[in-house]
Amino acid sequence: MLSLTDAIAGEPSGGAGLRGYLTIGGRSLARHQLGLALALGCTRIIVVTEALTGEVIALQHATEAGGARFHVIAQPHALLPLITAEDELFVMADGLLVLPEAALARLEEGPGVLALPVEAGTAAGFERIDINHAFAGMIRMPGRLVAGLGELPPEWNAHAALLRLAVQGRVPLRLLPEALLGDGRWVIVRNEDEAHAAEPVWLRLHTQSAHVRSPGEWIAGQLVHSAGPALLHAGTRPWVVAMGGVVALLLAVGSGWFGWPTAGFVLLALAWVLVRVAALMTRIERQSLLETGKTPPTGLIFELAIDAAFVLLAIWRSDLALVPGVPFGVSWFPPVIFILLLHFTPRVMPQGRWAWWLRDRLVTGLGFAVVSAVLPFDYCLRAVILALVVWAMVVTPEHGGSANPGLTTRE
Template sequence: MRVAVLSLIETSHPAQAAGVPATVPAGLRGYLPIGGRSLLRHQIGLALSLGAKRVVVMAEGISGELVALQHVVEAGGAQFHVVATARALVPLLAPEDDVIVVGDGLIAMPDVFRDLIEAGPCVLTLPAENALPLGFERIDINHAFAGAMRFQGRIAAGLADLPPEWNAQSALLRLAVQARLPLRGVSAAMLGDGRWTMVRSEQEAHTAERQWLRLHTASGGSAEGSPGVLLAMAFVRRFGPAMLHAGTRPALIGLAAGILGLLGLGLGWLGNAATGFLLIGLSWLVERVASLMGQVERDSLLASGLERRTVALFHLLVDAGLIALAAWRSELPYTSAIPFGLNWFAPILLIGGARLVRLALPRFPRSAWLEDRLAFGLVLAIASITLPFDAAIGVAVLTLLGTCLLLLQFGTTPATDRSPNPQLTSRP
């Protein structure tokens, strides 16, 4: 059985000015909030993602938050225990158990932690000169304990011989080192970019929270992202912590996006197409914010977040809304000489063509802009006010399809599509 041992013992350093005595009592380090959830909640999510079937928290007593966390653990299919002393931990760790220990106050990127800990039993270490000033515990002259280790449960049997006042995690570290567990290094670079952080105070929690949010909203293609995506990312990084601390969940933001879209459709039906286009574009932007918030919750193992199918369905509804508004805005007369539904034809070609070109040229620079419905809504609103609308839609369709054909015919192949060993590739 895989067992996770967490800690809720260490107190946090109260935020205060230099040289001024603290007036606010220090709380427990594990309760410091990151993204609206406690550090201990983050560690529990990490433990459950690693397949832990038993979660043991070292704490001096039961609190309301611990009871809430117990429900989270049990909902994840694991057992939950709270023990106060190192000796009380011994009966919960069978000799054959696979034990993972996570240090008090440690927050790490889940993928980094998983790669390091799943490589086998070990004590994770950091260079002492980098880690000691940041609150990590020394192992020897060169190494500091990185706040996590993995070992067989039989190593913990030595806790029964120690005095009850000993810190359980420090004692487990000494026992693991004495058992000659291999030391596995964590890159010191992770300390600077937020992928591996020991949080000791509220001020450090605020700093770690900004880094945590930046890492979870980072995108490999963000440099080529569309204006709407970049705007949504900037909004989440700026206001995301406040929304998370206020308990604003992605589903609530998604509901606001849906309401904006309905308002846009209503205004378009009443004849105010330009405002309708803008509101539907804004609804797409708000949905992007909700999706990013959901991505943060999924990646940090706090919640399931928004489902991809729901997001894809919303995008289809946004496209349908833009098509409907464009059809209602059309200036084609409703006469018997004009086939029924002709005013829908060009808008369907425009939106459908944008989706098709994005699929046909997925790696071409700026092709992501074709998914940006905020930009689409803004352009359509401007065209609705300043240009002959039907002619503008027709020109846009021809431009889109013509550009796609030219790029497919004469465009250069992206470097990623070339052979990794061109000198070994046969030539005709």
């Protein structure tokens, strides 16, 4: 990692357009660029702007929270006292929005001017460099080249001036594949309409790694895609959504306590979906913004709390406690075994769709609710436990008699 790097992220000179203030996912493009700069290991962030606004102050706070220093300049010549010949400079064009993984993979290769094929690049809104290439909006260049700013007129745009110096200094061009433009991983956002069009693509790119293998995960993903932009633009952070899951969990336990276990099972299913939504929103912020702060309760502890609530509601729903002479513990033993099987069977079964359905607590909650409402609860619970054990025995492959069958031979 570089010991001293700098990043430029700004807006057009003259205040026209103010692309850096356009928002994607409730955060400005400049904030997205800041997350990428910190991921590159930058220790100083330089923002090119002509006005000290609230957004710039917010960038300063985020920069300092990330352990870097923050500078604001109004013209390119102000870079000269900030950068030495030993430094490396990362330049990000105004309005550029990229998937961090795509940018990191190319910038970590070494100094270079990232470029695109001229036809595809100019059609996507990027500026032409020469007859064959368009500027892809990012440069990694040695700090010694910045001294050339002293020979240029002060009215030059900072990004255009640094691009010219990099090209004249024979910084190599690194051609990006057109596929980055086609799937939205590398875009230039110039106005509000383009920001609105880029936002759902940005959400999809940051959630597509969340494998949708069960109904609950699919519903959580659809909620993020549909309601995520509104939540993020309203300033709703993931931990607020997760608190909704906590409230649903408490309401579920309260419903069971007052004799409405069926409603409690539905509320537990809702609580699990809300926490999955919060987990996806957390992933988006951490991947694209390096966001820190309050961590939502989306981990193992909350999942275990939901499972404990399932056991508790199943005990209250059971009719065995009303039978005289039934020993203590008979009513809680089946739900405990059932929940343990939901954790155990996916570990021993071949990975597939049904294994993921067993991890889906939306399916579990709705299944419990249906059984509680229309079927003999205790009988059905025991039948499902038996079915899970038999199913796991059938689909799990048998192991050989040797602990290391691949290393043993028969003579």
